[in-house]
Amino acid sequence: MTQPELLAALTEIFRENFDDENLVLTMTTTASDIAGWDSAKMVMLVLAAEERFDVRFRSRDIDALRTIGDWVALIEAAGAKP
């Protein structure tokens, strides 16, 4: 998957989890840009991403996620399946 495709797929996941159809993600979006993105929500987002892309993230990689760009890079590196 290309980076724009990954970003689009992540946007779907985030919209579903935050119950907000208008949510827009960019490569620089961080947790502080989205209301309600706390640690509990983060767990659900990671699980949803792992399921969607059929990948498994390591703990240290999850802890290092800061921006949506980091998410895209991590999923790409993990060999995401469409």
Add this chain to the structure above:
Amino acid sequence: MNFNIARSLKTSDSDKAAIQPLSGDALGGARLDAASYLNRYLNAPETGIPALVHYLRHKTFEPQSLKLARKAYCKDVLAKFHSLGNNCEFGLLQHKYLAEPLDLFRFSDASAGKLVEALKSRLVELRKLENVILQFDGPLEKGVPQLTVIVPPYGIRFHGGDLTLRKAFEEVKASQAKRLDFLARKLFDDLEDAERIFVHKSDVASRSDIEQLYALMRSFGPNRLLWVTLEEPGKPAGTVELEKEGLMHGYIDQFAELKTAGDYSEAYWLKICCETLRIAGQASV
């Protein structure tokens, strides 16, 4: 919290130079001598009369840039620790500084004894849906009811976050079970990686439980455990001792109760963490 600060302000070295600029770090070169700096400036008021009073007492306002650097520094320090309970005290301190690691026991009442039993069984019982019980008796937080998740085989209670009223009971339970399973998996990752320092506090000191916990953790890798207990004669709050390779013992002036976990001894926790990192050779603080 203020009495700790007030007590700290009486210390003789609190007026010494508190800022030691170093280069090449994430804070744009600003590094702080954490112990003396935190003793003096923690909870410093920002504006209004309190700020004026602060100025009259200390002859300085804390510059905003320095305040941001201090917060970033504290976040960086606290993120290096993996909380093993017990209670939410340390997790709430991490939360205050926006360090939000996804750690299984961060918001739980796991004692060292319970942790030993849970880890001995590799958390198998915790990862079964049928062992997850939901209780809707948590305190209100910002007007939102809180959920408690109980895993009876280990007798451990977890904070389950906001209660989502729009979801069916079974859906909430499945979601919580999934969450626990994920966090358990992540805990094993951390134990295998042995990078972060695990921290456990116990107001009723049980050396035997801690020794067992330490041994279990070391069976995964070269893990480090910081065990924090109440101060003793000759071991004042803020002291950290290296008991043996990977096992550090910190002393604090007081613990927060389960129901008032937010009333933590902030300055001493931060001092203990900084000292632990220094002993572990992980930071130039």
